[in-house]
Amino acid sequence: MKTQSRRRFIKTSLACTTGLIVLPNVMPRRIFAAPSPNSRIQVAQIGCGRMGREDMTGVMAHRLGRVVAVCDVDKKRAALARDKVIEFYKSKGESEVSVQVYHDYRAVLARPDIDAVIVSVPDHWHALVAIAAALAGKHLFVQKPITYDIAEAIALRKVVRAKKVILQTGSQQRSEKPWPSFRAASEAVRNGRIGTVKTIRIGIGLDRPKGKPPAPQPVPDNLDFERWLGPAPDQPYMEDRVHPQDGFGRPGWITTEDFGLGMITNWGTHHIDIAQWAIGQENGGPKTIEATAEFMTNDVWTVHTTYHIELVYPNDVRVVMDDKFENGIHFEGTEGWVFCTRSAARVTSSDPNAPDQAAERRGPLRASDPKILEPLGSGAVRWPPSTDHYHNWLESVAAGRDPVAPVEHAVRTLETCCAAWIAMKLKRKLTWDVAKEAFVDDAEANAMTHRKPRKPEFDFKPLLQNISQ
Known part of the structure; x- marks a missing residue:
């Protein structure tokens, strides 16, 4: 979008979609520092499993955001997420779609053109990824629960406020759609x-x-299990404690303490x-x-x-x-x-x-x-307006204000x-x-x-x- 600056595009999008008047001086400077593809808020998806795919799709549905990168320690899931993004934008009439694939979230955070990240990794990884992202100046959409434990949550709040980034939690029940x-x-x-x-x-x-005893299995070639395990206690790989290798059903990590x-x-x-x-x-x-x-x-x-x-x-x-x-x-x-x-x-x-x-x-x-x-x-007493949780996040990033689930x-x-x-x-x-x-x-x-x-x-x-x- 060469004829329209990033600032103008986001202001126009906000005005058209919500009726809001957004003043330039309250919009995050990072967003307008330099032009980037499609002049939208540049978003990276970190964690490409069941909820990651839902979160990514939710953001892509809105003109304010553009998914430009995906990241997962499972190479198969990262590739499928890239394909999903490309397919989405091509369905909107685009002939060339660029989506970078990463397997280490730190490489994503090192990109200065990325404005915001969606954190949809397993709960035990929420704090490390989100804290590092906030320190890098990236705005955040973090799936619930915000962290695995209380100390992590307090630390993340401290960093978010110190770095003045916008964080929306995936508490979709605060928005009108779909409940x-x-x-x-x-x-x-x-x-x-x-x-x-x-x-x-x-x-x-x-x-x-589950109805079956724990039993170690070989680690799939497409999964970096050492990185997936991260801060959690050392243990052997079991598919039922990680995520399905075929499909995107409910992952076993949710039911593993x-x-x-x-x-x-x-x-x-x-x-x-x-x-x-x-x-x-x-x-x-x-x-x-x-x-x-x-x-x-x-x-x-x-x-x-x-x-x-x-x-x-x-x-x-x-x-x-x-x-x-x-x-x-x-x-x-x-x-x-x-x-x-x-x-x-x-x-x-x-x-x-x-x-x-x-x-x-x-x-x-x-x-x-x-x-x-x-x-x-x-x-x-009325709750802040929010018809769609992802759109509310993108609006909040553009306007430099707290979202509905801060x-x-x-x-x-x-x-x-x-x-x-x-x-x-x-x-x-x-x-x-x-x-x-x-x-x-x-x-x-x-x-x-x-x-x-x-x-x-x-x-x-x-x-x-x-x-x-």
Whole structure:
């Protein structure tokens, strides 16, 4: 696009698509430093698996962003991602499409023309990639949970704010598409439509054992397993603990505790995020945590199965999570209740826990009284507008403002979910200090807010040395 500057293109795109007026002095200077292909926000996809492909497609759908590079330690997946990008842009009428393939994210971050990256790697890699990207001045879309553990989340927040980059978390329930029920329910709760909130019941689904014992396998030639393992504990390769070598079904790392903590952070971060948003605790958290759970044993997978969790928030709001609850969030107040769920809508076709037919007929948004869901008045608390999560991120990068799911809220959500996991492990009541972001007088629990990396090269702490307090 030779006749239109990058600045003009992004300003015009924003004005046309959202009606926003964006002033040049609030737009990130990096974006306008030099011309680049198509004069759009140049985006790299890091992690090309199930969610990576969804995230990449979500960004490509909008004129503000342009995917120019893909990166994965699995060469086959990286090549398939490149092909997907090329096919997409050619379907839009382009004859020549350039997409660079990488197998080391550090090479991606070294490119000065790349403005932003999508981080869709397994949970145990989130912090290292995202911190390095922020230090390189790249804006970020990071899949949830924002990190694997609490210490990583706090460190990432520090770097993001120090480097003044924009970070959107993949908490898509904050945007209207494809689940408007969560915004409607949480806004109603925040505005007192159900009176004083007393109890919130949350269902996040249930993982079940694979039904086979762990058994080492040869590492596929296309996978750099040493890099994939990264900071996690040393162990042999097992396809059921990594990702399918054929297709893009639900990966086994999600159900292997060394790489992800199970449903408590997988789905828990989605629903806890909305619950805390609704009750004004998006920058807070629970005061106490109690939990019980059963964990998989003698199985290739290792995460929790059944669970019961009770969290007590300020104003004595009680949050209960149980594997027997319908997947969704049930807010109960002194003047009624409201329930929100995804219903049949999914992020990917391999998402588990589809609702039964009876739940489907009840719909994704329900209330004890239809008046609870009537339109809010002019003086109501309203969430930031966001029809599409990826577009909201691109808009925010262009405008130099926080997106609908900013880093601070993501960190607080992660802290709550990890605190619940720690309570599951310790099988006792814990007290959380929101201001200090630590457990009160509990060395054993605080030791579980972080883990030692397998090798020094995978430690994020040295990256923070030049970041001011």
